[in-house]
Amino acid sequence: MSQVVLLDNEAVRALRNPTHPRHRRVVAHAQVVAQRKRRAATIEVAVPSAVRVEAGWDRTASAWAFPNRLRITDIPLDSVHANTAASIRNRTGVPVADAHLGAVIQSEPADRITVVTSDPDDMRLVAGHRQIIVVAI
Amino acid sequence: MQAALDDHYERHPDARPNLGDLAVAAAELDGHPLAHEPGRIRQAAAEIVESHPDAGPDDVVLWAEARAHPAA
Numbered sequence: 001m002s003q004v005v006l007l008d009n010e011a012v013r014a015l016r017n018p019t020h021p022r023h024r025r026v027v028a029h030a031q032v033v034a035q036r037k038r039r040a041a042t043i044e045v046a047v048p049s050a051v052r053v054e055a056g057w058d059r060t061a062s063a064w065a066f067p068n069r070l071r072i073t074d075i076p077l078d079s080v081h082a083n084t085a086a087s088i089r090n091r092t093g094v095p096v097a098d099a100h101l102g103a104v105i106q107s108e109p110a111d112r113i114t115v116v117t118s119d120p121d122d123m124r125l126v127a128g129h130r131q132i133i134v135v136a137i
Numbered sequence: 138m139q140a141a142l143d144d145h146y147e148r149h150p151d152a153r154p155n156l157g158d159l160a161v162a163a164a165e166l167d168g169h170p171l172a173h174e175p176g177r178i179r180q181a182a183a184e185i186v187e188s189h190p191d192a193g194p195d196d197v198v199l200w201a202e203a204r205a206h207p208a209a
Contacts, residue, residue, distance in 0.1 A: 018145075024152050024158065027142070027153075028154035028158040028159050029166060030142065031142055031154055031162070032162045032166060032194055033138075034139045066141065069138075069141030069144075070138055070141055112167075114166050114167075
């Protein structure tokens with residue numbers, strides 16, 4: 001079974017900042033992923049590029065050195081995702097980053113999708129008919 | 138990935154999750170029903186390390202599940 005763990009804006013911010021109240025909690029999720037990778041599980045952590053922009057994650061900035069080293073995959077806002085995200089945003093009024101998350105969720109080929117988020121309701125909203133596991137931080 | 142985490146723990150010891158934290162995270166990532174009962178998972182983590190110091194987070198979730206649903 002393949003699994004992708006998607007991070008929202010707040011999860012990214014929490015991961016970067018050791019003084020963030022949810023830092024240790026998000027690090028725990030990253031640690032579990034690392035341990036499962038060592039056991040050859042098909043699991044990855046990913047972040048839609050619009051989420052990365054909203055969080056201010058500049059991969060060239062030293063302030064982001066720790067998240068940069070965690071092999072978190074970027075999911076670009078390509079043409080197909082942009083169309084889906086625009087539709088989600090028109091329908092729901094969610095921020096652009098959440099709309100991109102929704103587009104990623106709806107097109108993600110992984111068997112299991114987990115979203116680490118501070119806004120579970122919005123994630124369920126943008127997921128549409130796709131079943132997701134929501135981890136509220 | 139593990140090297141990055143280990144370096145981070147060295148610089149920020151408070152960021153290192155304990156076994157209970159990891160077991161809760163594992164249950165959450167999988168959408169396990171016990172994810173909604175973190176206290177039960179943390180209790181299982183405290184119990185299992187006494188007899189199995191090398192237990193991992195998934196072991197703890199299994200132990201917590203067994204404790205929650207004992208065989209008849």
